[in-house]
Amino acid sequence: MARCFCRWRRVLICVCTPLISLALLLFLIMVMLCTAMQSGIPNPHFVAPRYLKNESLAPFPKTFWVTSLHGQAIWNRLQLTNDRRFNPILHPKKLTRRFENGNFEAILKNVYSEVTDSNTNYDKLPQQIQDVVSHMQRRDYPxxxxxxxxxxxxxxxxxxxxxxxxxxxxxxxxxxxxxxxxxxxxxxxxxxxxxxxxxxxxxxxxxxxxxxxxxxxxxxxxxxxxxxxxxxxxxxxxxxxxxxxxxxxxxxxxxxxxxxxxxxxxxxxxxxxxxxxxxxxxxxxxxxxxxxxxxxxxxxxxxxxxxxxxxxxxxxxxxxxxxxxxxxxxxxxxxxxxxxxxxxxxxxxxxxxxxxxxxxxxxxxxxxxxxxxxxxxxxxxxxxxxxxxxxxxxxxxxxxxxxxxxxxxxxxxxxxxxxxxxxxxTEAQCWGVPLRGGTRRNTTP
Missing domain, CATH: 3.90.550.50 (Spore Coat Polysaccharide Biosynthesis Protein SpsA; Chain A)
Structure with missing residues (x-):
């Protein structure tokens, strides 16, 4: 009897596990589709000469920078580490105290020290970027x-x-x-x-x-x-x-x-x-x-x-x-x-x-x-x-x-x-001229 029960349990596990995985995958796809549908198209705008043709990479409202910590881009690592420090899910109690104390500058400086101390590419940066990195944590100028x-x-x-x-x-x-x-x-x-x-x-x-x-x-x-x-x-x-x-x-x-x-x-x-x-x-x-x-x-x-x-x-x-x-x-x-x-x-x-x-x-x-x-x-x-x-x-x-x-x-x-x-x-002569992109006004001065 026990042997039969174990056999049926294995069968259930083998059958149910793929079904559950498939259901989770479908749910994830639905969430991604809903998110994409909610992201509206921006108003008419200038498109930079060096643009990306893939519309799915539009910078707004998605995160525009590369978020992998495996890379060595200093700003990316700084911002990702900073975002995690301010994440209310990861640090609910600590974050509440930080907001109450308004201790934002201390957090920025701690993140800056943590990332820059572990970065080995600083000396390879151009001098003007080195100058930026050397004081980018400071904002208290008199x-x-x-x-x-x-x-x-x-x-x-x-x-x-x-x-x-x-x-x-x-x-x-x-x-x-x-x-x-x-x-x-x-x-x-x-x-x-x-x-x-x-x-x-x-x-x-x-x-x-x-x-x-x-x-x-x-x-x-x-x-x-x-x-x-x-x-x-x-x-x-x-x-x-x-x-x-x-x-x-x-x-x-x-x-x-x-x-x-x-x-x-x-x-x-x-x-x-x-x-x-x-x-x-x-x-x-x-x-x-x-x-x-x-x-x-x-x-x-x-x-x-x-x-x-x-x-x-x-x-x-x-x-x-x-x-x-x-x-x-x-x-x-x-x-x-x-x-x-x-x-x-x-x-x-x-x-x-x-x-x-x-x-x-x-x-x-x-x-x-x-x-x-x-x-x-x-x-x-x-x-x-x-x-x-x-x-x-x-x-x-x-x-x-x-x-x-x-x-x-x-x-x-x-x-x-x-x-x-x-x-x-020329104010009198040009009265009624609309802003570029508008229509001419038929009013008189």
């Missing part, structure tokens, strides 16, 4: 100069909260760029929008984001000149870190921190370079329109608009300033708004500040913002009026070409002066 106003330079008697803060990345020596911006598209105070017969304008504030130049290379210390400029205009926000191309990400991270504590009521942020031209009246009217849309209070938490780039790959050309070796980062880049400028809501700026504490610094600033957006399960929206790669064809030659844009990159200071004057002189 402020050297900051605006007099609570949230940048603006009107003294604002009758309502600022609609827009212009946060412009500059360098110590770009005095002329800053001077021209203050005279033209970067004027603070009340700025009228394009819609003259309605409340299309708003209050604008301005701040320039700076690091420190290498005084040995310059041969002169210009800190005193900057202090005079800061006292005169009250719009300089400077930190004590080396102002290099690969350190531009620090300006984003440090700005988000400053904004979160200083700009509680500001609706939108324009973050851009000091070599762009911005049609500020168009920008204000566009943003006013976004605030009037249904459910705007919900959409604002993820609102970011610009020239969106997808499926971009790291630049592996050693002579390029964008060069990122595979030993540092492996994978593709996330969805991000590239070029000279992007606009996002004040609410999103604060969320970016929070999530950036859990994302290791990356040397390409626009890409890093995209990484933080991906961590929020959000993405920028593409708008054709952001010409971060300039006009195409003969579009610029049209009389009203600059009346239909939000931004164009890049322009020299003397060009910005001429463009601003020309835009004012």
């Amino acid at each position: 402020l050297l100069l900051q605006p007099d106003g609570v949230c940048g330079a603006g009107a003294q008697d604002e009758k309502e909260p600022p609609l827009l803060l212009l946060a412009i990345k500059s360098t110590e020596l770009n005095f002329k760029n800053r001077h021209v911006i203050r005279q033209t598209w970067g004027q603070g105070g009340w700025v009228a929008g394009r819609k003259r017969n309605s409340n299309g304008g708003g209050y604008v504030r301005r701040v320039f984001l700076l690091g420190k130049e290498n005084t040995e290379e310059l041969g002169v210390d210009i800190s005193e000149i900057l202090q005079i400029e800061s006292k005169l205009h009250g719009d300089i926000l400077q930190w004590d870190f080396s102002d290099t191309f690969f350190n531009l990400t620090l300006k984003d991270v440090l700005f988000w921190s400053w904004f979160s504590s200083s700009c509680g009521q500001t609706s939108f942020v324009f973050k851009g370079d000091d070599d762009v031209f911005v049609n500020t009246p168009n920008m204000l009217s566009y943003l006013k329109g976004e605030l009037k849309k249904p459910q705007a209070h919900e959409s604002m938490k993820d609102f970011m608009v610009g020239n969106v780039i997808i499926r971009a790959l790291p630049n592996r050309v050693k002579k390029s300033k964008y060069y990122v070796p595979e030993s540092f980062y492996k994978g593709q880049y996330p969805l991000y708004a590239g070029g000279g400028g992007v606009v996002y809501s004040g609410l999103l700026a604060k969320r970016l500040h929070d999530v950036s504490k859990r994302v290791h610094l990356f040397p390409i600033d626009d890409v890093y913002v995209g990484m933080c957006m991906a961590r929020l399960n959000a993405g920028p929206v593409h708008h054709p009026a952001f010409l971060t790669f300039d006009f195409t064809g003969n579009d610029e030659d049209q009389l009203c070409s600059y009346h239909g844009i939000l931004l164009v990159h890049r322009r020299l200071p003397n060009q910005v002066l001429k463009l601003w004057a020309n835009m004012k002189n």
Whole structure:
């Protein structure tokens, strides 16, 4: 009897095990299909020249970097280790205490030490990447100069909260760029929008984001000149870190921190370079329109608009300033708004500040913002009026070409002066010209 029972048990095991395995496999396939169906197609956007043809590798909302710990890419290992430290399933009690204590920086430093101490490829990295790795765990740079106003330079008697803060990345020596911006598209105070017969304008504030130049290379210390400029205009926000191309990400991270504590009521942020031209009246009217849309209070938490780039790959050309070796980062880049400028809501700026504490610094600033957006399960929206790669064809030659844009990159200071004057002189002739991608308005001035 016992022998017969054992025989039947073996038969049941042999029959049931494959069936259970098959059922689990079918369940896994169904989950993957549901996930794929829920991943919507992004809005129209610019596709990077070095794109991947496999649509299943789209960077949003899936993880875009290679997540294998077997590789030696330093950033990948740092972020994967960091993600595991912040995983509530793996560390439920520890993570709760970490959130309560706000001890994010200590976690980043511990992960950094753990990964870099075990990495043997550091000496093989290019010097500029070695410089990045050597201090990428640090974010506590002191402020050297900051605006007099609570949230940048603006009107003294604002009758309502600022609609827009212009946060412009500059360098110590770009005095002329800053001077021209203050005279033209970067004027603070009340700025009228394009819609003259309605409340299309708003209050604008301005701040320039700076690091420190290498005084040995310059041969002169210009800190005193900057202090005079800061006292005169009250719009300089400077930190004590080396102002290099690969350190531009620090300006984003440090700005988000400053904004979160200083700009509680500001609706939108324009973050851009000091070599762009911005049609500020168009920008204000566009943003006013976004605030009037249904459910705007919900959409604002993820609102970011610009020239969106997808499926971009790291630049592996050693002579390029964008060069990122595979030993540092492996994978593709996330969805991000590239070029000279992007606009996002004040609410999103604060969320970016929070999530950036859990994302290791990356040397390409626009890409890093995209990484933080991906961590929020959000993405920028593409708008054709952001010409971060300039006009195409003969579009610029049209009389009203600059009346239909939000931004164009890049322009020299003397060009910005001429463009601003020309835009004012042709305002009546070009009234009703829509933003690129829109339809012409039939209204009169």
